[in-house]
Amino acid sequence: MPNRTQAPDLLTDPLAEANQPSSLLARFGPDKALQLDSGAVLEHWQIAYQTYGSLNEARSNAVLVCHALTGDQYVASRNPVTGKGGWWTAMIGPGKPIDTDRFFIICANVLGGCMGTTGPASTNPETGKPWGLSFPMVTIRDMVRAQAHLVDSLGIDSLFCVAGGSMGGMQVLQWAASYPTRVFSALPLATAAKHSAQNIAFHEVGRQAVMADPDWRQGRYLDEGTRPSKGLSVARMGAHITYLSEPALHRKFGRKLQERSAPTFTFDADFQVESYLRYQGISFVERFDANSYLYVTRAMDYFDLGADHDGVLAKAFAGTRTRFCVASFTSDWLFPTSDSRAIVHALNAAGASVSFVELESDKGHDAFLLEEPNLFATTRGFIGAAARARGI
Amino acid sequence: MALAETQTNRIDLRLVAEMVTPGSRVLDVGCGDGELLSLLAETRGVDGRGIELSPEGVAGCVARGLSVIQGDADTDLADYPDDSFDYVILSQTIQATRNPRHVLEHMLRIGRRAIVSFPNFGHWRMRAQVFFMGRMPVTDSLPYTWWETPNIHFCTIRDFVALCDTVGAEKERAVALDVSGGRVGVSAPWWFWNLFGAQAVFLLKRG
Incomplete structure (x- = not known):
């Protein structure tokens, strides 16, 4: 990969x-x-x-x-x-x-x-x-x-x-x-x-990740010329795991390393699954608005x-x-x-x-x-x- | 379309269809690929629903335009309200249920009438296989060996009559068919049916 x-x-x-x-x-x-x-x-x-x-x-x-x-x-x-x-x-x-x-x-x-x-x-x-x-x-x-x-x-x-x-x-x-x-x-x-309560919980983790990003600026990032990319990226990485399954992750990545033959003993993306998730996060923030993510996840939470x-x-x-x-x-x-x-x-x-x-x-x-x-x-x-x- | 004009060669299905009042609400438990529900919709104009265990069966039913839910007769009938159907049908399925008594009780609760058809394990050819060969019977219509069969609760016609008595079901009609689909003597005694009926169809209601 x-x-x-x-x-x-x-x-x-x-x-x-x-x-x-x-x-x-x-x-x-x-x-x-x-x-x-x-x-x-x-x-x-x-x-x-x-x-x-x-x-x-x-x-x-x-x-x-x-x-x-x-x-x-x-x-x-x-x-x-x-x-x-x-x-x-x-x-x-x-x-x-x-x-x-x-x-x-x-x-x-x-x-x-x-x-x-x-x-x-x-x-x-x-x-x-x-x-x-x-x-x-x-x-x-x-x-x-x-x-x-x-x-x-x-x-x-x-x-x-x-x-x-x-x-x-x-x-x-x-x-x-x-x-x-x-x-x-x-x-x-x-x-x-x-x-479900579990799904609301996952959404809340995602929203908190967005809001914890200092570049979110209490939601005013568009006015202030910043983008909470880190927070939204983490939100997407977490959410993406919930869209897959353990067998699917295992089949796709297992414990395979990313373009290396041994662990680096760092926090680099040693594992393919890490690299994959980071890519999912980074590519998502380029196409999606962080506040929109907050609103639409909330709409799902309220649905009953x-x-x-x-x-x-x-x-x-x-x-x-x-x-x-x-x-x-x-x-x-x-x-x-x-x-x-x-x-x-x-x-x-x-x-x-x-x-x-x-x-x-x-x-x-x-x-x-x-x-x-x-x-x-x-x-x-x-x-x-x-x-x-x-x-x- | 009248029953006589339909294409199905399953005499037991036609017999079941004859017992159903046109325009009624029907639940077919273990409806397979929907052959009976289609027959009932075409010839009896029923509002039909089905439950089927296999996803392939459900997909086949959906493609026929039938309303069928993937589910298990042993567990899912409990979710249906009392008197929600005119007829609840169990066609060639009772022998594959884990708890035939509970299934029958639920059918009588959910439907105003229940129709049950099943292969008769008391037929003389079954008896002959056990008696002369000492082996569990394997026939053209029941081709499984004992260790792979989904049919875990075979019964004879007399066994089924006894179950009806146990759950307090009243037998409105009963028909036995021989191996070629002919009706076994209407006024014959139970022991005769039990020996010469290859399959039976019962129309029941709460006693």
């Missing part, structure tokens, strides 16, 4: 993307003010998105893909900041399980994100300065509200499918709960109806769909006509199968049409993003059957 401690070259300034994204952009004004769960209202806000494929005449073939914590709208096309391909091209594209030849796929950057949808790195129109910590706290439900405005503006009444993994899966569940008549089918993968419905998750789905397909992975310890089963139990109790499968994989939580033939087969089957039922 090459020694990768240099950050990759970037094609555009990621902070420029926060206000002027390279993607499609929908702007909203006071007539579409965004009411947030915190009580705050965003009068001027924007949502950055990408689309793939074409909307049919009946406007019945739209698929909304919701991205995970550090994802973006470039689900199936080149990311303008990193130059890398889309983050879910294994799943989405011509002839893929979510087929761009058949469906009109929409993917939007989440509220609170840093790739063009309004978030803490965006400019506050009232002050002309970055929002920073004056940005209101957002929730998963707020993200979904913002997406619903976008879907309205595209002239789409009902989505054929809402799909996503991890935090994307939380948005899928929220969509089904908030807009049951607008979601024909739902594909929540490797996700949970509430964030059952609590929003008198503590009974089944009530969130009462009377739903949406077809659900839930999937988890055996080695995912961040969003374990028990989380998915809790969703399935609630859907069953609500009399919903639901399928569930636990897929065998040793790749941990990240499995939903990777080459997993069983996931593709299940998705293809589910989407195909739903399309027949919808007459697409």
Whole structure:
């Protein structure tokens, strides 16, 4: 493995993307003010998105893909900041399980994100300065509200499918709960109806790492010309471990040394796994805003769909006509199968049409993003059957 | 589509389907690749759900457009509310459960009716293999040797009738099929069914 401690070259300034994204952009004004769960209202806000494929005449073939914590709208096309391909091209594209030849796929950057949808790195129109910590706290439900405005503006009444993994899966569940008549089918993968104590704990470690960096400047680093790169990098390194599994780490790295035959008796990255994590951290800070990381992790922590419905998750789905397909992975310890089963139990109790499968994989939580033939087969089957039922 | 027009050559599945009232809510426990649920959806217009242990089976069902949950009859039936289905079906699966009695009790609790079909271990050919060869029976429809079979709780028709009595299930209908799928004499006594029925289908309700 090459020694990768240099950050990759970037094609555009990621902070420029926060206000002027390279993607499609929908702007909203006071007539579409965004009411947030915190009580705050965003009068001027924007949502950055990408689309793939074409909307049919009946406007019945739209698929909304919701991205995970550090994802973006470039689900199936080149990311303008990193130059890398889309983050879910294994799943989405011509002839893929979510087929761009058949469906009109929409993917939007989440509220609170840093790739063009309004978030803490965006400019506050009232002050002309970055929002920073004056940005209101957002929730998963707020993200979904913002997406619903976008879907309205595209002239789409009902989505054929809402799909996503991890935090994307939380948005899928929220969509089904908030807009049951607008979601024909739902594909929540490797996700949970509430964030666990362990996951909140991991997020808190990440946030504290960011805030402990003196360059964070109480959140005002954009005004003061610094970047809390060290803190955000450590946050990413810790989080990245939770996306993998012990067997996956062992297979990939074991105890192999990094371009050396013996330990150096220093704190250099002697082990390949250290070098790998350092690279993950360094490359992440170049493309992601630290305050955005704080806000979006917080939104996940606050997510508890059952609590929003008198503590009974089944009530969130009462009377739903949406077809659900839930999937988890055996080695995912961040969003374990028990989380998915809790969703399935609630859907069953609500009399919903639901399928569930636990897929065998040793790749941990990240499995939903990777080459997993069983996931593709299940998705293809589910989407195909739903399309027949919808007459697409 | 009427039952007579369907393609399935599984006579036991058609027999189960005949017992199901059109338009009802059905849970198929151990639904395999979804053949019975598809038959019920096509010919009976049921609102069907399934539970299946194997991921391959679930994937096959999902591709057919069925709503199927990967799960285990022995542990997962406890999560279903009382009276949530009109029929709970256990098709050729009871012999593979760890605790057939608990499974049957849950079925009678969850469904207003339960339908159970199973291979009869009391059939004369089974008895002959044990009696003359002194070996656990291996047949075309039950091809496993004793040490690799998933079928850990075989029973005879009379054994099953006794279990129904134990759990207080009322037998609304019972049909035995011979090896070629013909019905064993309707008015024949239990001992006759137990000897000549290769498989049996029971429609039960809470007693």
